[in-house]
Amino acid sequence: MKKQNPLLALSHVAKSFRISGKRVEILQDISLEVHPGQWIGLMGNSGSGKTTLLSLIAGLIRPEKGRVFWHGKRLHYFFDIYPAFLRNRYIGFIFQDFRLIENESVWENLLLPLRIKGWYHRKDLKRAEWLLERVGLESHRRHKAGLLSGGQKQRLALARALVLQPSLILADEPFANLDENTSEEMMELLLSLRKEEPFAMILVHHRKKLTKYCEKTYHLKEGRLHEA
Ligand SMILES: Nc1ncnc2c1ncn2[C@@H]1O[C@H](COP(=O)(O)OP(=O)(O)OP(=O)(O)O)[C@@H](O)[C@H]1O
Ligand SMILES: [Mg+2]
Known part of the structure; x- marks a missing residue:
């Protein structure tokens, strides 16, 4: 049987930034595979490069070395x-x-x-309605986003990331602004959606408690991933 390509693969990726006039290698040599439906935890000290790594995976910044593959391409x-x-x-x-x-x-x-995609069906709007309710913001529908509290913004960002049924969620500390109960509710939402429409996720967090939801957890340290 032909081996299935991973959803996402990084091969020897490196990225540096000029910080106070000095070039600093934030990501030195990152290789990673994420398979369809797989949840991966990403931990590491502040400033270790977690957001940089997610931005690179999303194509928002380019690697200086190495390659990124989607479905082997x-x-x-x-x-x-x-x-x-x-x-x-x-x-x-x-x-x-x-x-x-x-x-x-x-x-x-x-x-x-949906607007960026350019077209959508009634069922997409229904899904958006449903997500709005699940994140507890239905009564804030007409509110300006800038007037929301930090936790409400975070819940809206979570709903928005799910609206197009993605195959990969890049979650950058998605519970950081939420209290314990609301964090659990949001995790429940992700877990229940995963059952219906499996999606892979890279979850950046600082809470040991969350590692149980991830099949693998990596620590980012000195520009490299170390499996926990
Ligand atoms: N566009 C940029 N230009 C210059 N330096 C940058 C840029 N983006 C990130 N950095 C630097 O790269 C380092 C890693 O930043 P990054 O945001 O990836 O860390 P992080 O692990 O997500 O930290 P935190 O846990 O605090 O969110 C930091 O020192 C940051 O200042
Ligand atoms: Mg970050």
């Missing part, structure tokens, strides 16, 4: 069209800093992936 960055397409259709990114359009409504923010 190398990701090329010419004109950014292909990464942008992948991001819209197959990746749900829950950004650490939410990246909401602050002067648009909760509902408009939620529909953003």
